[in-house]
Amino acid sequence: MSLATDSPVNSSSSDDLAAFLDAELDSNSLGSSPEKEAEDKDEDEESIDEEAENEEARDDKDLERIKRRKTQIVETIQERPGPTLLGNLEEKTDMLYCAEVSLEMDNCPHPGSLGGMCYRCGKRLEEESGVTFSYICKGLRLGNDEIDRLRNTDMKHLLRHRKLYLILDLDHTLLNSTLLLHLTPEEDYLKSQADSLQDVSKGSLFMLAFMNMMTKLRPFVHTFLKEASEMFEMYIYTMGDRPYALEMAKLLDPSREYFNARVISRDDGTQRHQKGLDVVLGQESAVLILDDTENAWTKHRDNLILMERYHFFASSCRQFGYHCQSLSQLRSDESELEGALASVLKVLKRIHNIFFDELANDLAGRDVRQVLKMVRGEVLKGCKLVFSHVFPTKFPADTHYLWKMAEQLGATCSIELDPSVTHVVSTDARTEKSRWAAKEAKFLVDPRWIETANFLWQRQPEENFPVQQTKPEENFHAKQMKDQ
Amino acid sequence: MxxxxxxxxxxxxxxxxxxxxxxxxxxxxxxxxxxxxxxxxxxxxxxxxxxxxxxxxxxxxxxxxxxxxxxxxxxxxRPFKGEILEAVVSMVNKMGFFAEAGPVQIFVSNHLIPDDMEFQSGDMPNYTTSDGSVKIQKDSEVRLKIIGTRVDATEIDKNISQSRPKWDPAGSHPSRFFCIGTIKDDFLGVINDPTTI
The missing domain is CATH 3.30.1490.120 (RNA polymerase Rpb7-like, N-terminal domain)
Incomplete structure (x- = not known):
C-alpha cells in the first residue's frame, strides 16, 4: 500500500496559513534551491538545538556560514516555495546576548530559583539549595539571605500600613470538619441543612461531597476575618494537606481578599508534625499565631495565642476523647458574640493598638511578643493563688502547666497560705485549704477558672466555677493524695 | 521565535x-x-x-x-535566551510576576523589575512607580527579555498531547516551556495598561 505523493496535501484549516506564509517568504526573497534547502534545514536544526554555552567555540564556523548564506540569498533564484527559516537571526542574537550577559552572570549570588533556574541571572543551577516556598509558586526556592531581604522589605511595607502578621490554624480554630462517613445518625439532619456552595460568604455549614466531607465554620468567623484583615496580613497554616487547605480557604475567603496565595499546608513545612515560621515571609517579632495545638509550635510559643478547640461534630469530640454530646448532637453552637473568636479579636485589637500607639520606642524595634506577654499578664493581675488537690503527690508544683499558666496570666502562685492570698484553686471542697478559704472568705475556684481565663483573656466571675463537693466514695482516694 | x-x-x-x-x-x-x-x-x-x-x-x-x-x-x-517577547501578566506577587506569551510562561523576579517600581499588596497586587505613572498588574502587557529557558524534554511521542506536564508553576497552563525574564533594560516594561483603556 503506497500513499507516496509529490504534491503537498491540502489539509483543511492550515492550508490558508501555509499559503500566507509562503507568500510572505517569497516577497522576502528568502528561499532556496532544493540542494541548498537541505543544507539550510541542517542549519535550522542546529540553530534550534544549540545552547548559548557552546556558542563561542562555534563562532567562526557560524559567521562563515552566515556570510555564505547571504551570498546564496542574493544569487538564488526562487524555484519552488518551500518551508524556510523565518528567524535566521537567532544565532546572532544569542551570541550578542551571551557576551553582554556573561559579565553579570559571573557575580550573581543566586538569591533564589524557580524551576531550577536562578531568577536573577537565568542560569541553570546544578544543586538545589535554600528553603522551598511552593505555596507561593511551585518550584520556588529561596536562599537565606533572600528570605531576610524579603522579610525586611515586607516588614517596612507592612508597618507603613499599620499591619502585623497573623497566622491562622484551620481545624478546631476557624472551623471543624468531619468525614461524611463519621457522621452519627443523630447528625444526619445536618445534611439537609447544609448551605449552598454557590454563595459561601453567607453560610457556615457546607457539604463538600467531592471530598466526602462536611465543614462547619466557627461562629463569628466572617466578622473575625473581616476585622482582623484590617490589622493583619493573614496566613492560613494547617496540618491538613494542600487540596484540603485550598478548599477551606475558598470557604473562608471566596473572593481571595484575605489570604490570596498565603495558604501553607503540611506539604510546605520543613519539619514533620511541626509548624514553623521559617516558611513564613514575615519577621518573627511581628507575627501572632492562633492555633489550638501548642505542641505544633514548640519553637514559637511566644508568638502563640492558644485557642479553645472548636468541636462541632461528634467525630471531632471522639477524636479528642470527649464522651459528651457534641454541639451538633445538641443542635446548638458556640455563642456568636461571646465565643472564642470574638474574645480573641478583642485581644488582637488591644495588641495592635498597644503595638502601634502606646509603645514609645522606634517602630522597627518593637516586638509583638513582648506586647502579647504584657497583655496576657494583665488578665489575672493582682491575684494570689494557692493550689489545693490539683497536683499529684510529690509533683514539683512550679512546673505544673496550671501553675505556669497562672503565672503567665499575671497571677502570683504560692504554696503556703497567708492573708494576702486571694484565691484557692481546688478540686475538692473538703481539703484543709478549701475550708480555710471558706472561713476567710477568699475565692474558692475550680482549676477550669484559670483555663477559661486563659482562653477568653479575661478574669472570669469566680461564682461560675464552684468547687465540686467530692462524693464519699472518692474520699478514700483523696486521702491518699497529699494536700498541697 | x-x-x-x-x-x-x-x-x-x-x-x-x-x-x-x-x-x-x-x-x-x-x-x-x-x-x-x-x-x-x-x-x-x-x-x-x-x-x-x-x-x-x-x-x-x-x-x-x-x-x-x-x-x-x-x-x-520556541523561546530563546536573549529574545524579546511581548507577554500578558497572569499573576503578581511579592516575589515578582508571571507572564504568558502564548504557551510560554515567564517569571520576572523583583530583582529584574526596575528599582523604582514597588510592590503594592491588596486584592489587585501590582508593581507601581513612586509617582504612580506606570503600573504592572494582572492583564498588563509587558515587553520583556528572556534570560533563561527550561524545557521538560519530552520529545513528541505517542499520545503526549494527552499527558499532563510534570512541572507547571502556576498550575494553569499545560506548558512545558518555562522562562526567566527581565524588564530591567532599555525599552522593556509595560506596553499597555489595562486600567487606562
Missing amino acids: FFHIVLERNMQLHPRHFGRNLREHIISKLMKDVEGTCSGRHGFVVAITSVENIGKGLIRDGTGFVTFPVKYQCVVF
Whole structure:
C-alpha cells in the first residue's frame, strides 16, 4: 500500500496559513534551491538545538556560514516555495546576548530559583539549595539571605500600613470538619441543612461531597476575618494537606481578599508534625499565631495565642476523647458574640493598638511578643493563688502547666497560705485549704477558672466555677493524695 | 521565535480507517496528535501547514495496525535566551510576576523589575512607580527579555498531547516551556495598561 505523493496535501484549516506564509517568504526573497534547502534545514536544526554555552567555540564556523548564506540569498533564484527559516537571526542574537550577559552572570549570588533556574541571572543551577516556598509558586526556592531581604522589605511595607502578621490554624480554630462517613445518625439532619456552595460568604455549614466531607465554620468567623484583615496580613497554616487547605480557604475567603496565595499546608513545612515560621515571609517579632495545638509550635510559643478547640461534630469530640454530646448532637453552637473568636479579636485589637500607639520606642524595634506577654499578664493581675488537690503527690508544683499558666496570666502562685492570698484553686471542697478559704472568705475556684481565663483573656466571675463537693466514695482516694 | 519547518512522524493507524478516506484520517489524526504539543528541540507546534509526503505503510505483525511515515510542514514557536517577547501578566506577587506569551510562561523576579517600581499588596497586587505613572498588574502587557529557558524534554511521542506536564508553576497552563525574564533594560516594561483603556 503506497500513499507516496509529490504534491503537498491540502489539509483543511492550515492550508490558508501555509499559503500566507509562503507568500510572505517569497516577497522576502528568502528561499532556496532544493540542494541548498537541505543544507539550510541542517542549519535550522542546529540553530534550534544549540545552547548559548557552546556558542563561542562555534563562532567562526557560524559567521562563515552566515556570510555564505547571504551570498546564496542574493544569487538564488526562487524555484519552488518551500518551508524556510523565518528567524535566521537567532544565532546572532544569542551570541550578542551571551557576551553582554556573561559579565553579570559571573557575580550573581543566586538569591533564589524557580524551576531550577536562578531568577536573577537565568542560569541553570546544578544543586538545589535554600528553603522551598511552593505555596507561593511551585518550584520556588529561596536562599537565606533572600528570605531576610524579603522579610525586611515586607516588614517596612507592612508597618507603613499599620499591619502585623497573623497566622491562622484551620481545624478546631476557624472551623471543624468531619468525614461524611463519621457522621452519627443523630447528625444526619445536618445534611439537609447544609448551605449552598454557590454563595459561601453567607453560610457556615457546607457539604463538600467531592471530598466526602462536611465543614462547619466557627461562629463569628466572617466578622473575625473581616476585622482582623484590617490589622493583619493573614496566613492560613494547617496540618491538613494542600487540596484540603485550598478548599477551606475558598470557604473562608471566596473572593481571595484575605489570604490570596498565603495558604501553607503540611506539604510546605520543613519539619514533620511541626509548624514553623521559617516558611513564613514575615519577621518573627511581628507575627501572632492562633492555633489550638501548642505542641505544633514548640519553637514559637511566644508568638502563640492558644485557642479553645472548636468541636462541632461528634467525630471531632471522639477524636479528642470527649464522651459528651457534641454541639451538633445538641443542635446548638458556640455563642456568636461571646465565643472564642470574638474574645480573641478583642485581644488582637488591644495588641495592635498597644503595638502601634502606646509603645514609645522606634517602630522597627518593637516586638509583638513582648506586647502579647504584657497583655496576657494583665488578665489575672493582682491575684494570689494557692493550689489545693490539683497536683499529684510529690509533683514539683512550679512546673505544673496550671501553675505556669497562672503565672503567665499575671497571677502570683504560692504554696503556703497567708492573708494576702486571694484565691484557692481546688478540686475538692473538703481539703484543709478549701475550708480555710471558706472561713476567710477568699475565692474558692475550680482549676477550669484559670483555663477559661486563659482562653477568653479575661478574669472570669469566680461564682461560675464552684468547687465540686467530692462524693464519699472518692474520699478514700483523696486521702491518699497529699494536700498541697 | 517562530519557525516554519518540516518534521517527520510515524503515524500508527487502525485498520478500520483503510479505505477511501485514508489520507484524511491520517491528516486529521496527525493534527490532533501534534498541534499544541511541545518538544525541547523544536518548541511548540502551533499549526500544521501542509503534509509533504506520506510514505509507504508498514503493516505491524499481529495487530494489523499500519505505520505511515509522514512528512509535514508546521509552524513552531520556541523561546530563546536573549529574545524579546511581548507577554500578558497572569499573576503578581511579592516575589515578582508571571507572564504568558502564548504557551510560554515567564517569571520576572523583583530583582529584574526596575528599582523604582514597588510592590503594592491588596486584592489587585501590582508593581507601581513612586509617582504612580506606570503600573504592572494582572492583564498588563509587558515587553520583556528572556534570560533563561527550561524545557521538560519530552520529545513528541505517542499520545503526549494527552499527558499532563510534570512541572507547571502556576498550575494553569499545560506548558512545558518555562522562562526567566527581565524588564530591567532599555525599552522593556509595560506596553499597555489595562486600567487606562
